[in-house]
Amino acid sequence: MTPETLEPLTLPAAGPDDGAAWDDWVRHRAEDGLARAAALVAGLREAPPTDAVEVLRQWDAVSLQLGNVAAMGSLFGNVHPDEAVRTTAEKAEQDVSRVSTELSLDAGLYALFAGLSEDGLDDQARRLLAKVRRDFTRAGVDRDDETRARITAIQERMTELDQEFSKAVRDDVRTIRVAPERLAGLPADWLEAHSADADGLVTVTTDYPDAVPVRQFAHDAEVRRDMLDAFLNRGYPTTEPLLKELFDLRHELATLVGFDDWASYDAQVKMIGEGPAIAEFIDKIAAAAEGPMRRDLATLLERYRHDRPDADQVPAADAAYYEEVVRKEQLQVDSQKVRTYFAFDKVRAGLLDVTARLFGLRYDEVPDAPVWHVDVTAYDVVDAASGDGLGRIYLDLHPREGKYKHAAQFTLTDGVAGQQLPEGVLVCNFSRGLMEHDHVVTLFHEFGHLVHHVLGGHVGWARFAGVATEWDFVEAPSQMLEEWAWDAEILASFATDASGEPIPGALVEAMRASDDFGKGTQARGQMFYASMSYRFHVERPADLTARMVELQEQYSPWPYQQGTHMFASFGHLGGYSSAYYTYMWSLVIAKDLFSAFDSSDLFAPDVARRYRDKVLAPGGTKDAADLVADFLGRPYTFDAYAAWLAG
Known part of the structure; x- marks a missing residue:
């Protein structure tokens, strides 16, 4: 079977309100893509082309079919308004992961590609062949049957955990309820869009259009603190055991295929090349940002002490607000004025x-x-x-x-x-x-x-x-x-x-x-996130909150807010895993x-x-x-x- 030109993608014409039509479409598209991929694979197993380029073309067509299903599953699992459709899409993504794992551990297919001659291949075909061979060895195709079976189980469970983690964060929208007068400082258009309910209170969510303005503009420090508390606790405690299991499984997978840890396994296919180089890069950026961060913090603390004379640092809940104050008073930039230009x-x-x-x-x-x-x-x-x-x-x-x-x-x-x-x-x-x-x-x-x-x-x-x-x-x-x-x-x-x-x-x-103003603090904040991404995977700490606090003290410009668990909603621990440094x-x-x-x-x-x-x-x-x-x-x-x- 040879690759074919695919028809342009056509989404369901029934409209977004027809969940049944969408659910059927997602299911049928997944089934069709998986069936096409299976037929192409069967052709490679049973009657592979004699020409090396055609073998690569057929394998690339398998990747395209599986990629179509996985992409659809990832998108609609994250954005479709109907939960049933999201569930069907997530299953499609799981099915692709399962099939991909099976293929990557297929010794017969590996032998086919290992035996291909590079004679007559152009640069792109040779590049592809090298990557395909590396994919197989990274997957563990050359390990014994028991190890390959364990790898299969790990891959399937990691996909499930990643989806469960994403769903828990996506669905955990928290709220605070605030008397209208305590929202003084918020932009007029924001206030107009947030009317009080029958109890005389305004409900504010942790979604960005609410959380960011409240932390930046609300004069009431307690409101800012409550908002940051709600924002940083999204996903907790639900995601903590999911993340711990995910870190452990990633580590096990990496060691099964010959790497010291997940970060080393993951870095092999990135520009950085080696896991330990991630830690070196994080510290290089942290050192370069040290001076700018200190200047930023000195300016911020000086202004903060006008309102809190005894303060020795700026709390995390007050950081965005006082950065805005400094920009307005000292740098003549009023963000509320600025935003009037950005409809x-x-x-x-x-x-x-x-x-x-x-x-x-x-x-x-x-x-x-x-x-x-x-x-x-x-x-x-x-x-x-x-x-x-x-x-x-x-x-x-x-x-x-x-x-x-x-x-x-x-x-x-x-x-x-x-x-x-x-x-x-x-x-x-x-x-x-x-x-x-x-x-x-x-x-x-x-x-x-x-x-x-x-x-x-x-x-x-x-x-x-x-x-x-x-x-x-x-x-x-x-x-x-x-x-x-x-x-x-x-x-x-x-x-x-x-x-x-x-x-x-x-x-x-x-x-x-x-x-x-703020470049230094921003860079150091990023290095806090990057260090957490890296260290959680290399060290797999028993207490994620405690290790997070240590890393925050080492890298972040902002002190830890007691009782919060930012890692629990740090979605990049899923897709970026140990590589947030990127x-x-x-x-x-x-x-x-x-x-x-x-x-x-x-x-x-x-x-x-x-x-x-x-x-x-x-x-x-x-x-x-x-x-x-x-x-x-x-x-x-x-x-x-x-x-x-x-x-």
């Missing part, structure tokens, strides 16, 4: 205009496209020069019950030249009204993943499609795109207040200066990538096109270091990041 609808339109111009694209809205919720908008992505269709994107940008609580790009289909177009989904939780500028930056960041997915979805192999580079590089293109959300001229093109006046350039410059690793590269652009003309077509062609469009066809070197004309360095951090 959600204008920001979304501006994002599309900016990225279309930068990358040479056009977004054609598809108003009749079937979607899973009325909030979702679909666009066909078109190459502006050639008119060629490049894929489809979906924007699902507001919170709702049962939906993924953070911001992320989800794959719906990977694109492969001549087989299927890429489709991706941006999943966020933004306010429907005015946005904080931080959220505007987040929107640009996450859209960067979506553009990468679409532009990189036209390579010849599914294995290298879209965002298929090393995992510690994937954030770099998105982090670089954040720079376009800081440019005064670009912001003025879409950031206008209610009267239509664009955001003043002087205010944007003040916002930039304000952003410099955000900062990628940022080092992102700052170097941005150094190639002319800050006075961020749309300069030559560099923008070179970036599109050299970094985004190749997907994973080259190692990330080579993609960066192709664009910069040299290897990346730490210099640009160090200069940025130092200010």
